[in-house]
Amino acid sequence: MSITLAHIQEAHARIQPHIHQTPMMHSQQINKLLGCELYFKAENLQKVGAFKARGGCNAVFSMDDESLNKGVITHSSGNHGAALAWAAALRGATCTVVMPENAPQVKKQAVRGYGAKVIECIPTMADREAAVAAEIQATSSTLVHPYDNDAIIAGQGTAALETLEQMDNLPDIILAPVGGGGLLSGTAIVAHAIAKKAGTTIAVIGAEPQGASDAWQGFTSGQRVEQQTPDTIADGLRSTLGMRNFTIIREQVNAIVLASEPAIVEAMRLVWMRLKIIIEPSSAVCVAAVMENPEMFYGKRVAVILSGGNVDLDALPW
Amino acid sequence: MSITLAHIQEAHARIQPHIHQTPMMHSQQINKLLGCELYFKAENLQKVGAFKARGGCNAVFSMDDESLNKGVITHSSGNHGAALAWAAALRGATCTVVMPENAPQVKKQAVRGYGAKVIECIPTMADREAAVAAEIQATSSTLVHPYDNDAIIAGQGTAALETLEQMDNLPDIILAPVGGGGLLSGTAIVAHAIAKKAGTTIAVIGAEPQGASDAWQGFTSGQRVEQQTPDTIADGLRSTLGMRNFTIIREQVNAIVLASEPAIVEAMRLVWMRLKIIIEPSSAVCVAAVMENPEMFYGKRVAVILSGGNVDLDALPW
Numbered sequence: 175m176s177i178t179l180a181h182i183q184e185a186h187a188r189i190q191p192h193i194h195q196t197p198m199m200h201s202q203q204i205n206k207l208l209g210c211e212l213y214f215k216a217e218n219l220q221k222v223g224a225f226k227a228r229g230g231c232n233a234v235f236s237m238d239d240e241s242l243n244k245g246v247i248t249h250s251s252g253n254h255g256a257a258l259a260w261a262a263a264l265r266g267a268t269c270t271v272v273m274p275e276n277a278p279q280v281k282k283q284a285v286r287g288y289g290a291k292v293i294e295c296i297p298t299m300a301d302r303e304a305a306v307a308a309e310i311q312a313t314s315s316t317l318v319h320p321y322d323n324d325a326i327i328a329g330q331g332t333a334a335l336e337t338l339e340q341m342d343n344l345p346d347i348i349l350a351p352v353g354g355g356g357l358l359s360g361t362a363i364v365a366h367a368i369a370k371k372a373g374t375t376i377a378v379i380g381a382e383p384q385g386a387s388d389a390w391q392g393f394t395s396g397q398r399v400e401q402q403t404p405d406t407i408a409d410g411l412r413s414t415l416g417m418r419n420f421t422i423i424r425e426q427v428n429a430i431v432l433a434s435e436p437a438i439v440e441a442m443r444l445v446w447m448r449l450k451i452i453i454e455p456s457s458a459v460c461v462a463a464v465m466e467n468p469e470m471f472y473g474k475r476v477a478v479i480l481s482g483g484n485v486d487l488d489a490l491p492w
Numbered sequence: 493m494s495i496t497l498a499h500i501q502e503a504h505a506r507i508q509p510h511i512h513q514t515p516m517m518h519s520q521q522i523n524k525l526l527g528c529e530l531y532f533k534a535e536n537l538q539k540v541g542a543f544k545a546r547g548g549c550n551a552v553f554s555m556d557d558e559s560l561n562k563g564v565i566t567h568s569s570g571n572h573g574a575a576l577a578w579a580a581a582l583r584g585a586t587c588t589v590v591m592p593e594n595a596p597q598v599k600k601q602a603v604r605g606y607g608a609k610v611i612e613c614i615p616t617m618a619d620r621e622a623a624v625a626a627e628i629q630a631t632s633s634t635l636v637h638p639y640d641n642d643a644i645i646a647g648q649g650t651a652a653l654e655t656l657e658q659m660d661n662l663p664d665i666i667l668a669p670v671g672g673g674g675l676l677s678g679t680a681i682v683a684h685a686i687a688k689k690a691g692t693t694i695a696v697i698g699a700e701p702q703g704a705s706d707a708w709q710g711f712t713s714g715q716r717v718e719q720q721t722p723d724t725i726a727d728g729l730r731s732t733l734g735m736r737n738f739t740i741i742r743e744q745v746n747a748i749v750l751a752s753e754p755a756i757v758e759a760m761r762l763v764w765m766r767l768k769i770i771i772e773p774s775s776a777v778c779v780a781a782v783m784e785n786p787e788m789f790y791g792k793r794v795a796v797i798l799s800g801g802n803v804d805l806d807a808l809p810w
Binding site (some may be wrong): 443447449450451 | 537761764767771810
């Protein structure tokens, strides 16, 4: 199927009783510094501390009881695992998360805290997939892929939907980070459809770390990059773009811009200091991209999705 | 004059165009951990990063043009200086802030950033007051005391006013930190007046660091402590209770509870992790007081004013 605004609106109606409508925030000081008007969607204040709650909730609440009774499963080293565990618990379903054995203890604890079973595996993609396959064989549970999944993309798109509803006027640009591409593809579908209805346009831009630039490479070359060895502090963006995400992004995203590691740290600190909220490095990538590509944003009204706030407070990058 | 709910409502109408209506936040995980229902008023998201914007704005906007043309002055090592500078700039007035020479550079910069003049002095109360007196003599500017001032108390009371308006039901307890006593005295006036109108009661509790416990001592003995040597990480609460603040607090506050330094740090970290917002140690004192006095709060609905979020990110206490 091809995901439309209507699917995302349905997803929103489905998940609304369970998620937070997170606030929009802004800072005159940040605007002055960066030369544009930034409107931040604070998904770090979302359930489980990240927009991932939206996709996880939509996937679980889209399932029929029979499938759900067999449980859900995913592989994730981060926020998607916690989101799926949280959403499954809301419906009393069992959830299994395959996590690399070197994932941070705090993330394993979070997933277990929501009542899910954690299966540890060797941290390679092959091992992850083998562990998932074995578990599915044994339990007939349903795989909920972190981004290459229609229900997930529709769920993540609800963050942009709310953003555009919460703003007095539509922005010139909407900016979202890109890792596996769930958030960015949902955002693109929503933004273009809503802009079209309003007889205007919104440029949809993805922000990616230089150290995990597979989306930028694939977007530029037309050829999806299937493997990369990420080297970035933005742990939420180390994934490689999914298949259906790549297609949507190639068709509907206007640009992908890169951010350097020092800029990501500087941007993270800027947001902490000025907005007084805790964002994780993956969220800071958008702000860093604005810092390093000022000509694209100068004088524009820019909506920015701050994707999450799950940070190890004992390992801050400054 | 004696400050009433009506004064605080007038203050609210006066400052509302300039301040943020900060959100209420909550966390099921914090509630589970602490055994009560906590509703956090996020004044760390206020202009200048603290509730002090309310009092500063009310004081400046209560002045007539003639007085204002001669400027305003205060002494402050922290948020009140920034708040007064910010409010004065809104009306195009000059502002002078006397700051101890050992105040953090970042705070001096913040005050200068709002366009105020900083006069540095030796860090004793006598020297501060001498510097203020000399400047008033020279300029006839108006002193806006950080807490021992009716317009400031009425302004700070608007945080509690909004809190009670934003909650679906009135809380059993409202909890505010106490340093000089501006916030706590305004809070007490509002809470009792509104509870009375609703035919119920709200217990007003102040939270204070053990290392700067002058309010607790004065409250207990009936004798205001006029000097102390504070030793606490909660830099916003190192002041000694003001005269009129002491009177209001003695008459209208139900209890003052103390928090230890380790609990303040633990509480600060808990709020950062669970609410994903940055609060300063002074705000954490309320949460620490709940941790260390569970019997007072068990099963209760408790509104907590998180006073501010101005923290030196290079000197975190963990």
